[in-house]
Amino acid sequence: xxxxxxxxxxxxxxxxxxxxxxxxxxxxxxxxxxxxxxxxxxxxxxxxxxxxxxxxxxxxxxxxxxxxxxxxxxxxxxxxxxxxxxxxxxxxxxxxxxxxxxxxxxxxxxxxxxxxxxxxxxxxxxxxxxxxxxxxxxxxxxxxxxxxxxxxxxxxxxxxxxxxxxxxxxxxxxxxxxxxxxxxxxxxxxxxxxxxxxxxxxxxxxxxxxxxxxxxxxxxxxxxxxxxxxxxxxxxxxxxxxxxxxxxxxxxxxxxxxxxxxxxxxxxxxxxxxxxxx
Numbered sequence: 137x138x139x140x141x142x143x144x145x146x147x148x149x150x151x152x153x154x155x156x157x158x159x160x161x162x163x164x165x166x167x168x169x170x171x172x173x174x175x176x177x178x179x180x181x182x183x184x185x186x187x188x189x190x191x192x193x194x195x196x197x198x199x200x201x202x203x204x205x206x207x208x209x210x211x212x213x214x215x216x217x218x219x220x221x222x223x224x225x226x227x228x229x230x231x232x233x234x235x236x237x238x239x240x241x242x243x244x245x246x247x248x249x250x251x252x253x254x255x256x257x258x259x260x261x262x263x264x265x266x267x268x269x270x271x272x273x274x275x276x277x278x279x280x281x282x283x284x285x286x287x288x289x290x291x292x293x294x295x296x297x298x299x300x301x302x303x304x305x306x307x308x309x310x311x312x313x314x315x316x317x318x319x320x321x322x323x324x325x326x327x328x329x330x331x332x333x334x335x336x337x338x339x340x341x342x343x344x345x346x347x348x349x350x351x352x353x354x355x356x357x358x359x360x361x362x363x364x365x366x367x368x369x370x371x372x373x374x375x376x377x378x379x380x381x382x383x384x385x386x387x388x389x390x391x392x393x394x395x396x397x398x399x400x401x402x403x404x405x406x407x408x409x410x411x412x413x414x
Contacts, residue, residue: 139181144173145361146368149189153372156193156341157334157380159272159313159392160399164261167307168403171258171412183252185357185365191345192369197334200377204335225286229335232290236297237339243301244344255305258407258414264308265400269393272317276389279320285328292322297336308400311337316389326384334377 140148151169155162166186167177175182198205211226221227244251254260299318303311312333319329406412 139179140175140185140357140361140365142361142364144175145185145189145365147173148186149192149365149368150372152186152189152365153193153196153369153374154376156190156369156373157197157312157337157377159268159310159316159389160396161261161265161268161303161308161310161313162190162193163303164265164308164310164399167256167258167261168399168412177256177258180252181357183256185362187344187347188362189345189365189369190341192366193373194338194341194345195370196373196377197338200374201334205338208335228290229288229293232288232293233297233335233339235290236293236336237343239294239298240300240304240340241343244304247305251304256307258403258412260306261308262400262403262407264306265310265396265403267306268302268309268313268317269396269400272313272389272396273393275317275320276326276393280323281320281325283322283324283328285324285331288324288328288332292319292324292332293336295322296332297340300336300340310396311340313392313396320389326389327381330381330384 148166148169151165152162155165163186170177170182208226208230211221211224212230214221215224215227215230247255296315296318299314300311302314303309315333315336316326316329319332320326324332403412407414
């Protein structure tokens with residue numbers, strides 16, 4: 137019998153879709169909702185389920201940015217065959233995404249027992265939500281927002297890609313929040329920071345979902361809940377991406393900072409009063 141029902145999977149898929157690319161921590165929100173529904177947040181099957189339904193959100197990115205992805209991959213393929221094409225920014229950017237994914241893969245494999253064990257605690261989520269808010273606020277205030285997407289460099293990609301490790305080790309920090317904050321510190325504008333966060337998330341999140349698939353299927357989550365959660369995640373994430381790109385073009389990240397602090401404080405309260413268990 138599945139540890140997650142189809143109905144619960146639909147709810148979790150919607151939560152994943154809304155929060156995966158917003159800088160509010162999808163992992164944190166999933167753990168909070170799982171806790172409220174009585175689902176054991178540190179169960180290996182549940183952790184695997186959370187990783188798998190991320191693939192639905194990533195699929196939404198692939199569809200939304202299809203033309204950009206085809207352009208970048210085409211430039212990469214041409215560059216492999218033609219030396220002159222290797223000076224093209226898109227060719228170099230494709231390699232940067234690959235290189236920038238290596239740190240999080242290495243840390244993810246090495247620290248898997250911690251990630252699925254002590255670091256999965258809701259206390260960690262609450263603290264990371266608040267700590268990440270401070271980082272995001274400082275980055276938005278200190279960043280000069282003067283560089284666009286075409287101004288990104290190998291250094292930018294590596295620093296932003298490596299920042300994903302913060303969210304991996306401290307669920308609640310937010311992968312999107314960490315990458316966007318790092319990009320803002322590097323003086324990228326908000327739209328460029330957001331788009332870079334999307335592109336860097338594709339290989340990391342897809343790889344995590346595929347890696348965890350066997351655990352999710354083999355240790356207590358049925359195929360039906362996985363399919364339902366992934367489908368809902370895709371639909372909701374697509375709408376979330378479109379909204380976020382329009383929002384950051386005209387607004388700061390302050391609304392997300394305030395929201396994260398409120399959720400973090402509320403979570404501390406729920407844990408402290410015993411309403412939720414870590």
